[in-house]
Amino acid sequence: MIAEYDEVARVAQSAAVLMGAGLSPDRVWTYLGVSLDDVAARPEPSWRSFASGWAVATTVGAPMAQSMRRLASALREGAEVVRDIQAALVGPASASKLIRYLPLAALGLGVLLGFNPLEFLLFRPLGWICIVTASLLIYGAAKWSAKLTARATPASWNPGLRAELTAMALGGGTSIERAQLLVASELAVAVEEAESASELAGIERILALAEDAGVPAAELLRAEAERQRYDARARGQAGAQRLGVQLLLPLGLCILPAFVLVGVVPLIVSVLSSTSFGF
Numbered sequence: 001m002i003a004e005y006d007e008v009a010r011v012a013q014s015a016a017v018l019m020g021a022g023l024s025p026d027r028v029w030t031y032l033g034v035s036l037d038d039v040a041a042r043p044e045p046s047w048r049s050f051a052s053g054w055a056v057a058t059t060v061g062a063p064m065a066q067s068m069r070r071l072a073s074a075l076r077e078g079a080e081v082v083r084d085i086q087a088a089l090v091g092p093a094s095a096s097k098l099i100r101y102l103p104l105a106a107l108g109l110g111v112l113l114g115f116n117p118l119e120f121l122l123f124r125p126l127g128w129i130c131i132v133t134a135s136l137l138i139y140g141a142a143k144w145s146a147k148l149t150a151r152a153t154p155a156s157w158n159p160g161l162r163a164e165l166t167a168m169a170l171g172g173g174t175s176i177e178r179a180q181l182l183v184a185s186e187l188a189v190a191v192e193e194a195e196s197a198s199e200l201a202g203i204e205r206i207l208a209l210a211e212d213a214g215v216p217a218a219e220l221l222r223a224e225a226e227r228q229r230y231d232a233r234a235r236g237q238a239g240a241q242r243l244g245v246q247l248l249l250p251l252g253l254c255i256l257p258a259f260v261l262v263g264v265v266p267l268i269v270s271v272l273s274s275t276s277f278g279f
Contacts (some may be wrong), residue, residue: 004044004046004047005046005075005076005078005079005082005158006076006079007046008046008047008049008050008075009072009073009075009076009079010072011032011034011050012050012053012068012069012071012072012075013068013069013072014031014032015028015032015064015068016064016065016066016067016068016069016072017065018031018032019064019065019068020065020069025058025064036051036054039051039054045158046075046158049075049158049161050071050075052165052186052187053067053068053071053164053165053168054068055186056165056168056169056182056183056186057071057168057172059169059172059182060168060169060171060172060173060174060178060179060182061172061173062168062169062171062172063171063172066171067168067171070164070167070168070222071164071168074158074160074161074164074225075158077160077226077229078158078159078160078161078229079158081159081229081232081233081236082236084233084236084237085153085232085233085236085237085239085240086153088236088237088240088241089149089152089153089240089243091240091244092149092240092243092244092247093145093149093243095244095247096145096149096247096250096251097145099251099255100138100141100142100145100255102255102256102258102259103134103138103255103258103259103261103262103263104262105263106259106262106263106264107121107262107263107266109263110263110266110267110270113267115266115267115270115271116270117262117263117266117267117270118266120265120266120269120270121262121266124269126269127266130261130262130265130266131261131262133257133258133261134257134258134261134262135258137254137255137257137258137261138254138255138258140250140254141250141251141253141254141255141258144249144250144254145247145250148243148246148247148250149243151239152236152239152240152242152243159199159225159228159229159231159232160199160224160225160226160227160228160229160232161187161225162183162187162199162200162203163199163202163203163206163221163222163224163225163228164221164222164225165183165186165187166179166180166183166203166207166217166221167217167218167219167221167222167225168218169182169183170216170217170218170221171218176207176210176211176217180207198231199228202224202227202228203221203224206220206221206224207221
C-alpha cells in the first residue's frame with residue numbers, strides 16, 4: 001500500500017513538472033504512459049485519490065502544475081505517516097507471532113530431554129484433551145492479537161486529504177460551499193477510507209474562521225492538513241506503544257496455558273509414569 005502511494009506521488013510530481021514546463025494536460029498523460037480513465041478505474045485508494053485531486057483541479061480551473069505538486073506532496077507525506085506507524089508496529093506484532101510457537105518449542109524441548117511427550121499427547125485421552133485445548137488457546141491468541149494489531153493500524157492511509165482537496169478547490173476561485181460539495185462528491189466515489197469526526201470538525205472550524213475573518217481559507221486548510229497528518233502520526237505511534245502492553249493479555253491468558261498443556265503436563269506425566277506412583 002505504501003509503495004502504491006509513493007508511485008502515485010511520483011506520477012503526480014512528474015505531471016506537475018511537465019505542466020510547469022508548458023505541456024497541456026492531454027500531452028502530460030501521453031508522456032506518463034497512462035490515461036486518466038485508467039487511473040480512475042484503478043481500485044487502489046491511492047490512485048483514486050490522485051484521480052479525485054485531478055478532477056477537483058480541472059473542475060474549478062485551479063493551476064494544474066501547482067495543484068499536482070501539492071497533491072504529490074500530500075500523498076508522499078501521508079505515506080510517510082503510515083510508514084512510521086507501521087515501523088512502530090513491527091516490533092510488537094513480530095514478537096506476538098514468535099511467542100505463538102512457544103508451546104511447540106516446549107514440546108521439542110521435552111523430546112530433547114529424553115522424555116516422550118508425544119506418546120502421552122497422541123495416545124492417551126488426557127493428552128487429546130491437552131492438544132485440543134492448547135490448539136484452541138493458540139488460535140484464540142492469534143485472533144486476539146490480530147484484532148489488537150488491526151485496531152492499532154491507521155484507518156486512513158492519507159490523513160488530511162479532504163483538507164488538501166478543499167484548499168485546492170478554493171485555490172481555483174470557487175466558493176466555500178461549492179468547494180465542499182465538489183470535494184465531498186469526489187471523495188465519496190474515489191476514496192473508501194475512514195475519516196475521523198475530528199478531521200471533519202477541523203475543516204469546518206477552519207472554514208468558519210476564514211469566513212468570519214474574511215481571509216483566504218486555502219493556506220489555513222493546508223496547515224490543517226499538515227496538523228492532521230502530525231496528529232495521525234502521534235496517535236499511531238502511541239497506539240503502537242499501547243499494543244506492546246496489550247499483547248501481554250493473549251500471552252498470559254492463552255499462550256502460557258497452552259505452553260503448560262503441551263510442554264509441562266506431558267513432562268510431569270512422564271516423570272510420574274517412571275516412578276512407583278505410575279500414571
